[in-house]
Amino acid sequence: SVILPVAQRGEDILRLKAARVADAEFNSDWLMQLASAMIATMLERSGVGIAAPQVYISKRVIIVASRPNLRYPDAPEMDAVVMVNPEILEFSQATTLGEEGCLSVPNERGQVQRAQSIKVLYHTLTGEVMESTFEGFPARIVQHEIDHLNGILFVDRLS
Numbered sequence: 315s316v317i318l319p320v321a322q323r324g325e326d327i328l329r330l331k332a333a334r335v336a337d338a339e340f341n342s343d344w345l346m347q348l349a350s351a352m353i354a355t356m357l358e359r360s361g362v363g364i365a366a367p368q369v370y371i372s373k374r375v376i377i378v379a380s381r382p383n384l385r386y387p388d389a390p391e392m393d394a395v396v397m398v399n400p401e402i403l404e405f406s407q408a409t410t411l412g413e414e415g416c417l418s419v420p421n422e423r424g425q426v427q428r429a430q431s432i433k434v435l436y437h438t439l440t441g442e443v444m445e446s447t448f449e450g451f452p453a454r455i456v457q458h459e460i461d462h463l464n465g466i467l468f469v470d471r472l473s
């Protein structure tokens with residue numbers, strides 16, 4: 315499906331606080347097409363996540379799709395999860411330092427401190443409310459993507 319352009323560090327869109335998706339948008343063709351274009355763009359860039367502001371849509375939609383990779387060989391293989399209006403309800407006290415990259419900050423990698431596990435409340439594309447716990451690499455990706463919704467890049471958090 316459609317591959318979208320990805321905003322790069324320095325572009326204002328990446329520094330905005332994204333808007334919540336309105337109730338009227340759930341189940342809409344628009345939201346379905348946005349999610350599939352985000353997934354296609356993420357896969358094209360071989361990412362493990364992506365946030366709507368990265369494709370110039372300042373709305374609170376993220377994709378999380380952990381898979382094993384060089385830096386996290388034991389990362390779980392997960393089907394892409396689409397999260398609409400995600401909120402982290404709980405952060406574990408335990409944190410871990412781990413390597414991150416960003417499709418909007420090419421050729422840079424860095425060590426970022428993140429909560430080891432988190433409890434997330436989010437809506438599915440159909441508006442169903444979900445509450446899930448993530449840990450390890452998937453938890454890291456969720457925190458990285460929600461940062462994007464709040465105009466934060468991982469380079470802002472480098473230890």
Ligand SMILES: O=C(O)C[C@@H](Cc1ccccc1)C(=O)SCC(=O)c1ccccc1
Pocket residue numbers: 360361362363364365383385386413414415416417418454455458459462
């Ligand atoms: O910019 C993004 O949101 C995508 C980003 C997600 C992410 C990667 C690593 C840690 C947290 C969040 C990427 O997918 S960057 C490319 C990548 O696949 C990767 C980079 C570093 C480690 C593992 C994977």
Ligand SMILES: [Zn+2]
Pocket residue numbers: 415416417418458462
């Ligand atoms: Zn990123």
